[in-house]
Structure formats: structure tokens, C-alpha cells
Amino acid sequence: AALEATMLEMTFPASEGDEGLEPALLSMFAKADNAISNGAKVLVLSDRNIDRARAPIPALLAVAGLHNHLVREKKRTRVTLIVETGAVREVHQAALLVGYGASAVNPYLALDVLATLRDRGLVSSGIDDVTLTARYLAAIEKGVVKIMSKMGISTIASYRGAQIFEAVGL
Numbered sequence: 001a002a003l004e005a006t007m008l009e010m011t012f013p014a015s016e017g018d019e020g021l022e023p024a025l026l027s028m029f030a031k032a033d034n035a036i037s038n039g040a041k042v043l044v045l046s047d048r049n050i051d052r053a054r055a056p057i058p059a060l061l062a063v064a065g066l067h068n069h070l071v072r073e074k075k076r077t078r079v080t081l082i083v084e085t086g087a088v089r090e091v092h093q094a095a096l097l098v099g100y101g102a103s104a105v106n107p108y109l110a111l112d113v114l115a116t117l118r119d120r121g122l123v124s125s126g127i128d129d130v131t132l133t134a135r136y137l138a139a140i141e142k143g144v145v146k147i148m149s150k151m152g153i154s155t156i157a158s159y160r161g162a163q164i165f166e167a168v169g170l
Helices: 014-037 059-072 091-099 108-119 129-150
Strands: 005-009 011-013 042-046 054-056 080-084 104-106
Touching: 005 014, 011 014, 014 042, 014 054, 014 059, 042 059, 059 080, 059 091, 091 104, 091 129, 108 129
Parallel strands: 005 042, 042 080, 080 104
Antiparallel strands: 011 054
16 A cells, blocks of 8 residues: 655744644644544644745654644554644754654755855765765764664664654743
8 A cells, every 4th residue: 555645834824923823733633633634644843934924844853743642632643744844954853853753854944055055165075966065965864863762762763753852941
């Protein structure tokens, strides 16, 4: 059986300002419930469609909110969450998304910028695009594994969705 994937937008009308965020989240939750009822096995949360008219829902808020909604509805084990966001640039941001329920993270904006960083001399010039991308993704993966190991966690299944973070010093 093929995996049914459904794209969920992590955006809301910019004209609505702060007031548009909660209704957009609730709408995303309803669309997720509907997709699961229709057989979706993979939910892809994406903020690729941001522009002047569409503001992004913060990726961590969207993932954590949807994860917890699905747990409450007893549907979380039926789907995989994938996040496609321009907001992830560094290890900590990816680690948080996984820690709050994402099974995969596509940091599309960071990947798109790598060649520009090389062309501006901020990365070694002798590295081709494929190698540059592979090194960036390997660094993110190694960083997430290091964070997990410092928490005493040895498997991604134990880390994903565990929400074991605390604010220190606040």
C-alpha cells in the first residue's frame, strides 16, 4: 500500500495579525483530522507559501500543537509528521522540532542558501553543491544525536515527541 501524504499549510493571513494565528492552528488541526480519516499516513507541515499576504505559523508551535492535538484525539500513532520550514538553520532548531514530534525536518531555506554562502566566500570554494548539502545535513544529524546522547537518550524513537526540555535560568 502506498503512503498517503497530505500537505498542511503552516501559514495564515498576514492581514489578520496576531488574531489570525489561533484560528489557523485550529484549522490545521481539523485538516489533519480529516486527512487521517481519509487514510493519510504522512502529514507534511509546510511554510513554503509565505509571502506578503501569508505569514508563517512558527514551526515549533505548529508541530507541538498538532502533536499534542493528535495525542488528545488518540490519532498520533496513525501518522508521521514531516516539517518543511525556512525557520530551521541550526542544530538546536531541528532538535526541538524532532523533540516535539517531527519525524523528519526539511530546512529548505538553509539548503537553498548554502551555494550562496560558498559563492560569497563564507564556505570553501572547492566544494560542489551536493557535497555542501550532504555536509550540512550530516552536521545537523550529528548535532541532534549529540543532544540526545547528552540527555541520556539512545534512540530517535525515545526522543521524538518526548518534549523533555526545560527553560533554565528564566
